[in-house]
Amino acid sequence: MKNKRWGIGLIMFGERQAEEPSPPPEPLKEPKIDTTETTRALGVENYENPFYKDQPSSILSSLGSVLVVIGTALVIFAAARNTITWHAQKFWGASGDFWQAQWDKFLDVAGEDPTYLWVFGSTAITFGVYWLFGGIYTFLDVTNMPKVIRRYKIQPGTNEPVDRTKLMKVIWCVLLNQIAVGIPSSYLMYYSMKWRGFPGIRELPTFHWVLYELAIHILVEEAAFYYSHRFLHSKHIYKYIHKQHHEWTAPIAVTAIYCHPVEHIFSNLVPPFLGVFIMGSHVATAWLWFTLAILSTLNAHSGYHLPFFPSPEAHDFHHLKFNNCFGVLGVLDRIHGTDAAFRQTRAYLRHIMMLSFIPPRVAIPDTQLTKMKYWKMQHESKQQ
Numbered sequence: 001m002k003n004k005r006w007g008i009g010l011i012m013f014g015e016r017q018a019e020e021p022s023p024p025p026e027p028l029k030e031p032k033i034d035t036t037e038t039t040r041a042l043g044v045e046n047y048e049n050p051f052y053k054d055q056p057s058s059i060l061s062s063l064g065s066v067l068v069v070i071g072t073a074l075v076i077f078a079a080a081r082n083t084i085t086w087h088a089q090k091f092w093g094a095s096g097d098f099w100q101a102q103w104d105k106f107l108d109v110a111g112e113d114p115t116y117l118w119v120f121g122s123t124a125i126t127f128g129v130y131w132l133f134g135g136i137y138t139f140l141d142v143t144n145m146p147k148v149i150r151r152y153k154i155q156p157g158t159n160e161p162v163d164r165t166k167l168m169k170v171i172w173c174v175l176l177n178q179i180a181v182g183i184p185s186s187y188l189m190y191y192s193m194k195w196r197g198f199p200g201i202r203e204l205p206t207f208h209w210v211l212y213e214l215a216i217h218i219l220v221e222e223a224a225f226y227y228s229h230r231f232l233h234s235k236h237i238y239k240y241i242h243k244q245h246h247e248w249t250a251p252i253a254v255t256a257i258y259c260h261p262v263e264h265i266f267s268n269l270v271p272p273f274l275g276v277f278i279m280g281s282h283v284a285t286a287w288l289w290f291t292l293a294i295l296s297t298l299n300a301h302s303g304y305h306l307p308f309f310p311s312p313e314a315h316d317f318h319h320l321k322f323n324n325c326f327g328v329l330g331v332l333d334r335i336h337g338t339d340a341a342f343r344q345t346r347a348y349l350r351h352i353m354m355l356s357f358i359p360p361r362v363a364i365p366d367t368q369l370t371k372m373k374y375w376k377m378q379h380e381s382k383q384q
């Protein structure tokens with residue numbers, strides 16, 4: 001397990017070992033604390049110091065952080081609400097007439113059969129979004145082009161370019177999940193919505209109601225995904241189901257739903273659908289939400305921390321180390337302390353949306369201490 005956790009460091013050194021005769025083991029020296037301009041400016045000298053022990057976070061301080069996050073989100077939402085309304089009215093017509101007109105045109109062609117819309121509409125949209133955007137990422141992974149994108153790799157040197165055989169295996173598995181598991185699940189989704197009741201197809205909800213529902217969908221997904229994901233990591237069942245998804249310690253976008261069919265149902269389909277079910281969402285709101293959820297998971301698995309994109313560092317770290325960062329937002333990881341190791345790393349400092357074109361690894365580089373850590377790991381693995 002230990003070797004697995006430090007896989008990337010060992011791979012880097014493993015290659016060098018093959019070329020050079022291994023030097024005699026040296027006594028370990030106490031690592032020097034990095035005091036470069038960047039770390040001093042950020043006030044984070046203690047990160048990566050193996051002698052630094054993080055204070056265990058109390059429930060109160062965790063709750064405090066959560067309240068700050070939720071409070072900030074509410075303030076931003078309240079502030080943005082008027083601006084968004086203004087833009088909505090300016091560009092979309094006084095009461096969302098523009099979108100309603102587009103929806104009417106669509107229904108005139110597609111028909112209003114709810115089974116058809118909930119089952120085949122949802123399948124077509126999720127399939128289309130996954131392969132359109134997943135395809136763009138895959139193009140980057142296969143061609144190793146353009147060169148400028150390489151600067152944004154979270155784990156440089158991995159999947160550059162991606163192994164074609166491994167990629168084909170992923171594509172077949174994803175197609176199987178989308179068709180053999182996804183379509184029957186869509187039927188179940190439709191029948192459960194029918195049982196629960198949902199608004200008429202013809203009339204779209206208001207813009208504010210869609211925003212409100214999306215906020216609920218995000219929170220419900222965070223809880224359902226976090227706990228189902230942690231359950232999949234439990235000792236007795238991990239090797240039977242979730243191990244397959246973790247074959248990729250450095251994931252690429254299309255590995256997002258590369259997993260066992262049981263995992264696909266309980267971790268990928270149920271969590272996003274649960275909020276839709278609870279709220280009794282309109283089918284168009286559900287489609288918008290599924291689109292956002294797919295874009296989010298493709299980004300989280302992409303292996304690229306691109307400027308102006310939400311940071312994928314946390315889930316990438318989860319694939320690298322297995323035992324940290326189980327959630328989507330990170331709120332439940334904070335409450336349960338399952339981000340403690342992540343918070344000790346440089347990746348955590350990079351876990352922000354980059355608002356410039358400077359690659360995160362340049363803005364917040366690895367320190368001498370990080371390199372020292374790799375050296376220490378190598379030293380320890382030699383002694384074993």
Ligand SMILES: [Zn+2]
Binds near residue numbers: 245256315
């Ligand atoms: Zn994953």
Ligand SMILES: [Zn+2]
Binds near residue numbers: 229
């Ligand atoms: Zn996992």
